[in-house]
Amino acid sequence: MRKLWVKFRAKAEDTKVHWGIDHVIMLRAEPRSAAHGDAAGKFVNFFFDRGVQIWADLDGSVSCIKGVKSGLPQYQPVTSMIQAGRTYAGWFTDDWPAGCYDQYNIVQQNFLTNFNKEAFYKEMDAELKNYKGM
Numbered sequence: 001m002r003k004l005w006v007k008f009r010a011k012a013e014d015t016k017v018h019w020g021i022d023h024v025i026m027l028r029a030e031p032r033s034a035a036h037g038d039a040a041g042k043f044v045n046f047f048f049d050r051g052v053q054i055w056a057d058l059d060g061s062v063s064c065i066k067g068v069k070s071g072l073p074q075y076q077p078v079t080s081m082i083q084a085g086r087t088y089a090g091w092f093t094d095d096w097p098a099g100c101y102d103q104y105n106i107v108q109q110n111f112l113t114n115f116n117k118e119a120f121y122k123e124m125d126a127e128l129k130n131y132k133g134m
Helices: 034-059 073-083 100-114 117-129
Strands: 017-019 087-089
Touching: 017 073, 100 117
Parallel strands: 017 087
Antiparallel strands: none
């Protein structure tokens, strides 16, 4: 079966950024006591009133909560695109073939042990070329 390749011209204004939630705060549905429930509720109220901005300032992450500014100026272009709704959701690995994500993790781990970015780029490129359609 022949593959059909479609040529297209991408426009800068059509560019979207990928996003996903990587931090989650959860509470038990039934706290052990009213005191625990009150304390948990106070924490959640604090976190969403002021804590989210503190987290963003310390962590540098782009927040999905309106009004929270990213702690890193390098993220401003991405933050602006998110605020403008120029996004798509889902993990970038969702459509990868079986086994590809495992190799991706190995390449990342290799980088974290030697911090050689040129070796990382070469290894990642070689691994992704092993999978059709990548």
